[in-house]
Amino acid sequence: MIRVALIALAFFALTLLLLPFQLIGLAFDLRLQRSIPHLYHRILCALIGVRIREVGVRSTASPALILSNHVSWLDISVVSALSPVVFVAKSEVAGWPLLGWLAKLQRTVFINRQARHQTGAATSEIAGRLLGGDAVVLFAEGTSSDGNRVLPFRSALVGAVHHALGNTTQHTSITVQPMSLAYIGFGGVPMGRALRERVAWYGDADLMPHLMRVLASGAVDVTVSWGEAVAYDRRADRKAIAREAEKSVRRMTAAALRAAPPAMPAASEQPLPEPA
Template sequence: MSVVWNDGSTPEQVRITPLGWLRAVLRGVLILVVILSGLVLMLFLRLIEKPVFGVNRPVTPWITQAVCTLTLRILGLKLRLSGEQMTRRKGAVVANHASWLDIFVLNARKRVYFVAKAEVAGWPGVSWLAKATGTVFINRDRREAGAQVRLFRERLGAGHKLLFFPEGTSTDSRRVLPFKTTLFAAFFDEGLRSFMHIQPVTVLYRAPAGRDARFYGWWGSQPMGPHLLKVLAEARNGEVELVYHEPVQVSEFEDRKALAAYCERVVRDPLDLELAKAAE
């Protein structure tokens, strides 16, 4: 995950009280135990699951969901859902990207497989988790478009719901950046277009009472460590809402630009509405 978007604004300064430090340590230890326990169990089950089911994962995704759900509960971050999740149709999910928390939030209620840039596979610690949970790694190189399509076709054909962040970077959680169209091109391959559906999802964070509305946003030059500590130390965390929009079929759109523009608009609408209500 790369934090590169910056509008020049300054995030709120991280100030942690002694009680906050204690809370952060306790929560951090609990979350670490949950993640490591889930990872060990998942790697053990994959020894059986992989040779028997191949690319299919009938068991281990439930562990991912359980780990992410427990993590949010330990943080005290409430999760609300709106709309209906795409279950029977084969396809992908696209969402706005505000924070490292998105990984836990989006995994907690839906069996999804993230699509990440190839560099993530080399990140210490993170790579283990990403590989164990079935993350799809890609190189953003047009010369490898054919290989990407074949990989997507295999995973989508197995019923996997691939999840993309078309903005390409995280934000302050109060806006949706223009969606990049490159990855949408793969969906128009003749082997995918006929059955492929896309479900746009809006991730709406609501800050703890009295905090900056951008509390959960991770952007600009913010190091992950202080941002993580801030969330861990917060006495009463806020909430996040996932708005699941109606899935659309790729074949209904003329090209990748039209599909990307539609998804961007649908994902942005709930956030714009919430900002308008806050301004009243």
């Protein structure tokens, strides 16, 4: 519990320290609004003890839509720690205490998956982020899984690619890149199927007990794998895009879960990132 309390104190101190800079970035539409969340989550991962191994390279092409599987609330910090991104989240997240507020500060796009008539507005907003230069991360399964498998990808929001191309004359294609998240170690122990639910947050699991358990673990090892980035034009079919990305994410996730956890330094030995 002492470890959890110390992490909580550091979290609030970090949030209060960087909050004014993020508000300034949002108010004046500065690049700061992208770099602050990136720095924030890098430090959070170091505090929690999240150790990230990357396989492959993220494309630098723009506009870029990243299609990923979804395992845990930790996914947000893991992906944000690697590069500045914007997420697409269900509308309920906006109302969560503290976490919803943080998501808004990171310029998250909120969607109501139960109201199909709102899909068009959501895809238009995603398109706006893409054309504004943001890399947009879409958890294409539509929900989180147990971390041992990848659920079918939904294609409805992939239509943002077509919306983006329809609203600009500057881009003839948008790059779509698959990304896999695989949690392979927990508390310094290689994670098998039975242990993976310790990190995976899915179903009806309560957030706070799960969060406390993860914070008390001491270390979480995760492999982030990048698939082949493909440029799609307006002729591309959204269902085909989702299908190909799903195949790639399934393959990368299976490979990461089969592989032995790499030797990594202890969380305390990892250097903290330099301020932006």
